[in-house]
Amino acid sequence: MVAVSEASYSLEGVGSAGRSAHSGECPVARADDHAGAGRPLVLKGAGLRSTMFRRVLQLGLGPGLLTRGLSTRRGVSTLDWDAKVSEFKKKIECILPGKPWETQLYDTSHLPPEQSDVVIIGGGIFGLSVAFWLKKLEKKQDAIRVLVVDQDHTYSQASSAGLSVGGIWQQFSMPENVRLSLFSVEFLRNINEYLAVVDAPPVDLRFNPSGCLLLASEKDAAALENNVKIQRQEGAKVCLMSPEQLQNKFPWVNTEGVALASYGMENEGWFDAWSLLQGLRRKVRSMGVLFCQGEVTRFITSSSCVEGPNGEEMVLKRIHKLHVKMDKSLEYQPVECAIVINAAGAWSGHIAKLAGIGKGPPGTLQGTKLPVEPRKRYVYLWHCPQGPGLETPLVADTSGVYFRREGLGSNYLGGCSPTEEEEPDPANLEVDHDFFQNKVWPHLAQRVPAFQTLKVQSAWAGYYDYNTFDQNGVVGPHPLVVNMYFATGFSGHGLQHALGVGRAVAEVVLEGEFKTINMSPFLFTRFYLEDKLQEYNIL
Amino acid sequence: MLKIILPSIMLLPLTWFTNNKTLWTNTTCHSLMISLISLSLLHQDSTNSYNFSTTFFSDPLSTPLVILTTWLLPLMLLASQNHLSKEQENYKKMYISLLTLLQVFLIMTFTATELMLFYILFEATLIPTLIIITRWGNQTERLNAGLYFLFYTLIGSIPLLISLINFNNTFGTLNLVLLSLKQPALSQSWSNHILWLAFMLAFLVKMPLYGVHLWLPKAHVEAPIAGSMVLAAVLLKLGGYGMMRISILLDMVNKTMAYPFIMLSLWGMVMTSSICMRQTDLKSLIAYSSVSHMALVIVAVMIQTPWSFMGATALMIAHGLTSSLLFCLANSNYERTHSRTMMLAQGLQTILPLMGVWWMLGSLANLALPPSINLIGELLIITSSFSWSNLSILMMGMNMIMTAAYTFYMLISSQRGKLTNHTKFLPPTHTRESTIMSLHIIPIILISINPKLILGLP
DSSP: OOOOOOOOOOOOOOTTHHTTTOOOSHHHHHHOOOOOOOOOOOOOOTHHHHHHHHHHHTOOHHHHHHHHHHHHOOGGGGGHHHHHHHHHHHHHHHTTTTSTTTTTSOOOOTTTOOOEEEEEOOOOOHHHHHHHHHHOOOOSOSSSSSEEEEEEETTTSSSTTTTOOOEEEEOOSSSSHHHHHHHHHHHHTTTTHOOTTTTSOOOOOOBBOOEEEEEEOTTTTHHHHHHHHHHHHTTTTTEEEEEHHHHHHHHTTTTTOOOOEEEEEEOOOOHHHHHHHHHHHHHHTTOOOEEEOOOOEEEEEEEEEEEEESSSSEEEEEEEEEEEEOOOOOOOOEEEEEEEEEEGGGGGHHHHTTTTTSSSSSSTTTTTTEEEEEEEEEEEEEEEETTTOOOOOEEOOOTSSSEEEEETTTTEEEOOOOOOOOOOOTSSSOOOOOHHHIIIIIHHHOOOGGGOEEEEEEEEEEEEEEETTTTOOOOOSSBBTTTEEEEETTTTOHHHHHHHHHHHHHHHHSSSSSOOOOOOSSSSSSHHTTOOOOOSOOO | OOHHHHHHHHHHHHHHHOOOTTTTHHHHHHHHHHHHHHGGGGOOSSSSSOOSSSSSSSOOTHHHHHHHHHHHHHHHHHHTTTTTTOOHHHHHHHHHHHHHHHHHHHHHHHHHHHHHHHHHHHHHHHHHHHHHHHHHOSTTTOOOOOOHHHHHHHHHHHHHHHHHHHHHHHHSOOOOOHHSSSSSOOOOOHHHHHHHHHHHHHHHTTTGGGGTHHHHHHHHSOOOHHHHHHHIIIIHHHHHHHHHHHHHTHHHHHHHHHHHHHHHHHHHHHHHHHHHTTTOOOEEEEEEEHHHHHHHHHHHHHHEEEHHHHHHHHHHHHHHHHHHHHHHHHHHHHHHHHHOOOGSSOOOHOOOHHHHHHHHHHHHHHTTOSHHHHHHHHHHHHHHHHHHTHHHHHHHHHHHHHHHHHHHHHHHHHHHOOOGGTTTTTOOOOOOHHHHHHHHHHHHHHHHHHHHGSSSSO
């Protein structure tokens, strides 16, 4: 159709920019002729002939120009040769040797590889620990391809990174937990031998071995004593203190309501979780593990029916591929994998649901879900110049409130686990300051009178990968989804167990059984068998 | 000869016009029938060669290779059924057509009378193989692999073209039957040395010789199963076959020029066997083992005694069947665990015992256990190279030990050991897979009873 503008003699039609190089003499309005050649300009309205005449005059009448100006363009106008030729020339230039040709093809460097032997979902401390031990325990160099997928490479919501309190203690009631913590301490003490990377600075963990003090009231005293016996059997150095001994050692404590206290004398304290994470990341990268930022959205599985030991039908699933979706886009990459490790922390339950774990009638093995869900916990940082001072251990009160010293400037940080009824909504990481005022401060002030005059400096919130069943971790393979392994659910004390758990999972993947620390009580099947592993004190 | 070539060509319309449901059945059965026809070549009534026409002939050297090629096509089709099951019908048919086309070219290559026809078809076999590797391979590295494969072989064969044309001009004919009647006598001049190199380079790259072998691990690992099978079993033998044919033309010069390449092959044999022991990828291990066996064939062809030629042909056929079998076994692992890493699939003997039998037989064949044809080939080559030079027995002996070592390493790490959780519930062996393995083993056993068939002399 025709669009003739009187006032502006601008070029119309496709690719007029290219053509202006030829017809540089004067701009002319032409008919955009799709149908073919030879149709004259169809103008509407009166004064048409005068417009045409004016235009002809302005063309500066050469004979060729006249015919070109007034007649319509043949079909060439829609093809835009000039732009195509220049694009083609650019492509040829890029393909010639010596020029980078990746710019012509779509850049896929942000996508994960199409195939990987092991895919670790979650790049926090558990994921990195499993990757590290897989690479360390493989018998030949570069035998296994490992890919770590994390949805946020800045770790802004990761529980084991900057948000973590970073404590480590051996005072557990399960002997495996004690062993895991002891192994972690040995790892942390020799961290620069484990995580050495050529030309990189050593890892500075800022490990404060100030110990951990657990206070028990009358009703918990017997359990505490029992636990200490188990811990001592495993080799932890813990001592029991009566209220008088407690008052002598830590004069700032108010021993009212305390029947017994257990104090770890060695290998307990806190460290900088962020530097551990960064050190691990650097080392794991140097060992050849690939990283990718993305979200796992789908598993492609195949199932087969087998007959169980009692003759019942079981449906076994095997994961063949998983889809990794890129951040803020719909693009995804299918990754073919042999083994999947679920180390997604607070989001492990969601990943397990994607893999079909828990789809079935409740009460059966198929219907047993992975009971890990995110729970929000607050950590508050306050300043108290009259506070306990440099000798403060990590103190866990009878009421569930805990605190520790932070730095050398009379700062302390701590928090409390809320009861089931007061669980905050885990949808976001907003801090509730009233929680401190109402639930934490009274107990703090009661236990340490100096804390009556504290001043809160800042607070943050983080997720626990909370195991709603028994608040202890899930480690090892799933009985029905045969190539998914778990390393998650440690509900707040994951950071200190991660290194040992990583080694345990690597042993199961590579050799088929737990070799150093036997983590079989932590297998998934305990959820089906209703076998709880209760921990006495959950911080 | 047309009785084999025409039915093979007619497999192409068969794949395109057949019913989708019976695609695999039809193509496999018809290619099996063609392989049965090819057995008729074994009946040689003339002492020199079985001349079909002026274009095609077959003699005891090329007959076993033709039979191997035609035997392999139904096996390739059986092996590819699983990984192609999710493709569109048109792509499946395209894949089968490429395999068929490759088979046609290969049959014609092995039976060509004119060396020029041989050369054209030699080059033509590259194209379907390249398409199979780059389009249907599994990893992103397949593009790199295809590139290496194509350019290594092409660069080797351009000098071959030039020297063939030159030879035709100076001597008058390139017909192998005629050439066997009158051998050209080449003098020991520099240009004849370069002529020798130009002739042989293509085949040395194809074999592959140790220095120019880089394309082989890449191509074998990245190719899909049918690609790996045909590459290992037949395409490598093109090099050996070509060398044996061309050496008629290069009689005098061979005595001096062969020396460095025999050295390189002896050394390469030991080197690639040692690399095998360090491999973590199963297919890569089998690929390097192929290089090692072919180095033996190169040594044998260069030495040029009757015993070494017999050993070379026997080893080519034996290795073709064994290597193809090992690749099928590795593929059966890969289809179950989706990973080629050996560490992740261990202890399989407990859950897949029948597959364990095939693994055992294949590994025993690979390490040249008596009385298999692998042993006959290797034995003849070792003895003839010992007579060529006493010192070569050191390298040969070391190679035999290391072959046994890496073969057992492969067998034990995949079959014995503790089952890991993700391998406990692998799907059981399909009948189709057992069929492929047995169809590889049965010829090895049958030919071991009558090895005269493959010894390459009338």
